[in-house]
Amino acid sequence: MDIRFQNASGKGQTLPWTADCTIVFAFEQEAPSSFAPSLWEVAPWLEISPGLRDFRAKKEERSLLYGHPENPLSRVLLCGLGSKDTFKLNLFRDSVARAVQFCRDKGFATIGLPVENLDRLVQEGRSPALPGAGLGDTGGEASRYVSREILIREAVASALLSLYRNDDWRSKKEEDSPADPRWLALLFTEKEIPDAAHRAARQGEAEAGGVILARHLSNGPGNHITPAVLAEEACKLAKAHGFACTVFDQEQIEARGMGALFAVGRGSVQGPRFIVLEHCPKGKEQDKPLVVVGKGITFDTGGISLKPAAKMHEMKGDMGGAAAVLGFFHALGSFADADELPRVVGLVPAAENMPGGNATRPGDVITTLSGKTVEILNTDAEGRLILCDALTYAQQEYTPAAVIDLATLTGASVIALGDYGSGLFTEDCSLRKAIMDGAEDTGDLVWPMPLWDEYDANLKSDVADFSNMGSREGAAIVAALFLRRFIEKGTRWAHLDIAGPGYVVKSAPLLPVAGGTGMGVRLLCRCLRDERVVGLNDKC
Numbered sequence: 001m002d003i004r005f006q007n008a009s010g011k012g013q014t015l016p017w018t019a020d021c022t023i024v025f026a027f028e029q030e031a032p033s034s035f036a037p038s039l040w041e042v043a044p045w046l047e048i049s050p051g052l053r054d055f056r057a058k059k060e061e062r063s064l065l066y067g068h069p070e071n072p073l074s075r076v077l078l079c080g081l082g083s084k085d086t087f088k089l090n091l092f093r094d095s096v097a098r099a100v101q102f103c104r105d106k107g108f109a110t111i112g113l114p115v116e117n118l119d120r121l122v123q124e125g126r127s128p129a130l131p132g133a134g135l136g137d138t139g140g141e142a143s144r145y146v147s148r149e150i151l152i153r154e155a156v157a158s159a160l161l162s163l164y165r166n167d168d169w170r171s172k173k174e175e176d177s178p179a180d181p182r183w184l185a186l187l188f189t190e191k192e193i194p195d196a197a198h199r200a201a202r203q204g205e206a207e208a209g210g211v212i213l214a215r216h217l218s219n220g221p222g223n224h225i226t227p228a229v230l231a232e233e234a235c236k237l238a239k240a241h242g243f244a245c246t247v248f249d250q251e252q253i254e255a256r257g258m259g260a261l262f263a264v265g266r267g268s269v270q271g272p273r274f275i276v277l278e279h280c281p282k283g284k285e286q287d288k289p290l291v292v293v294g295k296g297i298t299f300d301t302g303g304i305s306l307k308p309a310a311k312m313h314e315m316k317g318d319m320g321g322a323a324a325v326l327g328f329f330h331a332l333g334s335f336a337d338a339d340e341l342p343r344v345v346g347l348v349p350a351a352e353n354m355p356g357g358n359a360t361r362p363g364d365v366i367t368t369l370s371g372k373t374v375e376i377l378n379t380d381a382e383g384r385l386i387l388c389d390a391l392t393y394a395q396q397e398y399t400p401a402a403v404i405d406l407a408t409l410t411g412a413s414v415i416a417l418g419d420y421g422s423g424l425f426t427e428d429c430s431l432r433k434a435i436m437d438g439a440e441d442t443g444d445l446v447w448p449m450p451l452w453d454e455y456d457a458n459l460k461s462d463v464a465d466f467s468n469m470g471s472r473e474g475a476a477i478v479a480a481l482f483l484r485r486f487i488e489k490g491t492r493w494a495h496l497d498i499a500g501p502g503y504v505v506k507s508a509p510l511l512p513v514a515g516g517t518g519m520g521v522r523l524l525c526r527c528l529r530d531e532r533v534v535g536l537n538d539k540c
Helices: 037-042 044-048 050-054 089-106 115-125 148-161 195-219 227-241 250-256 259-265 312-317 320-334 383-397 411-417 429-442 453-459 475-484 521-528
Strands: 002-006 021-026 062-066 075-080 110-114 183-187 244-248 273-279 290-294 296-300 344-353 365-367 373-375 402-407 421-426 445-449 493-497
Touching: 002 195, 021 089, 021 115, 037 044, 037 115, 044 050, 050 062, 062 089, 075 089, 089 148, 110 115, 115 148, 148 183, 148 195, 195 227, 195 312, 195 320, 195 521, 227 244, 227 273, 227 296, 227 320, 227 344, 244 250, 250 259, 250 273, 259 344, 259 365, 259 383, 273 320, 273 383, 290 320, 290 383, 290 521, 296 312, 296 383, 320 344, 320 402, 320 521, 344 383, 383 402, 383 475, 402 429, 402 521, 411 421, 411 445, 411 475, 421 429, 421 475, 429 445, 429 493, 429 521, 445 475, 453 475, 475 493
Parallel strands: 002 183, 021 075, 021 110, 110 183, 290 344, 290 402, 296 344, 402 493, 421 445
Antiparallel strands: 062 075, 244 273, 273 344, 365 373, 421 493
16 A cells, blocks of 8 residues: 655645545544534535434544535545543554554545544644654654654554555465555645655555564564575565665574574474664764664474373464564665664574474583573573574674664463563663553554573583573573673663564464464654664663
């Protein structure tokens, strides 16, 4: 679906708006006409529409009003948001998604959204508790108010995400599947569309594109999305957007000394890959980059420590972190202001974790890129192994402004925070606050978790420097402590365990197909624009 813009024209500032259906959002106890007064001028038939009298703007209430077919705006979909006192961005996102899906199911090819409607939502729904960091926000308290630009960005992103399908692996589309609308137009009353509004719409479009790519990769069957295919996808992104891209194959991984990544991938006929993507605008070659690392286990059987058969097919999604990093770079390359953004490096250690005659065994001792040795007590604790070599590489090759890794790492995180919550582990106060604010803005559920030294003893080994796992109690903390052993003093680092929200089994308005969610793409976009991530060093 294309994103378009319609604005006033002519000496009389007429509004040549047109769309098969126009969406209007309203709060309870407020006249819908007050939320888009110009719409009532373009479509005067609304004043006498019987359905208007029945609309109460209850939460999730929708009412489709019909006018004369010759009117350029002959249908209006009223969408209720409930009380303005309970208005949140997540409610708005869901409402946009439901409205666009309704239009698709009705067969409407074009959709209009009056921007003055969003302006009124800003005025009526303004609250210090309402989340929403502004475009390019650096964390000031004033920016925590929602703005017109935020609602434009979120409306565009939500509309596009609501239309996501997973048809890539079907021989043909389902015959009764409705076609997506051709375009969504933002309807402006101004003669000149403000640059900030245009930029916000394009940012939402770019971020949605990144999320959709991440979903595509996470939902891809293991026989189609292999480590080599992830590497090919990274190369495509580099070619399309001018990134630098380097890919190490299995022999180069072994020769480089990445013993942990090599150990995980050696059991599969699909050899491991180590992917390096870099966005470095001209003049920023000496800047410290933000380094983002994504776990890329394209299929996880558990290796020799084989998982139970039930639900093993979902392990195609064990590369949600890698998908997020590649989706993030897709969005970054699509940003109009990409050359003005900081330098960023993406690292994706990718492997299949398979049993076999060449697979790593429980009890084996491997030497990591850092030189530290690890006793592998359980081959199903593989994610931390491939990540540790990537974290070491990040610090050996760069002087990072910050390192953020994302991984579907532990079932313990799901037990602690459920299917929708991500655990955030960091000892850097500024980095923690920036990620938490960014997550609030994007609607992600992220919660800070401890890195207690008392749990570190769980990693004790009798034969190596330490082992790759400990007891089941506090396992998400222990996994994070394992990663912390590879972080050098002075390196700002945060670990996001996205095991719950990276791959979910229930659909939702913004996720119409259960499976890979693209969690982390939009959050990384916030982090890249936050000075607390790319500029400061504030230890707890």
